[in-house]
Amino acid sequence: xxxxxxxxxxxxxxxxxxxxxxxxxxxxxxxxxxxxxxxxxxxxxxxxxxxxxxxxxxxxxxxxxxxxxxxxxxxxxxxxxx
Numbered sequence: 001x002x003x004x005x006x007x008x009x010x011x012x013x014x015x016x017x018x019x020x021x022x023x024x025x026x027x028x029x030x031x032x033x034x035x036x037x038x039x040x041x042x043x044x045x046x047x048x049x050x051x052x053x054x055x056x057x058x059x060x061x062x063x064x065x066x067x068x069x070x071x072x073x074x075x076x077x078x079x080x081x082x
Contacts, residue, residue, distance in 0.1 A: 024064070028057040 001009075019026045032053035039046040 022061055022064075025057050025061050028053065028060070032057070 032050060035053070036046040036049035039049055
């Protein structure tokens with residue numbers, strides 16, 4: 001296996017691991033890290049940012065999945081399978 005192909009496969013694997021099925025949550029985590037860095041740079045203790053961000057991101061993710069499942073059920077009842 002060539003070095004280029006190995007690097008490409010490693011990059012794809014890392015992307016799949018980090019982003020996974022929900023790119024919005026991955027972006028939310030990156031934003032939360034940015035907020036924590038900005039808070040820390042301002043000289044404020046930033047330990048509290050991630051414990052707040054993670055449950056909020058989890059709730060948002062669960063809300064999207066529940067909404068999509070509900071919409072799929074409505075479409076199925078109406079006879080429109082998308």
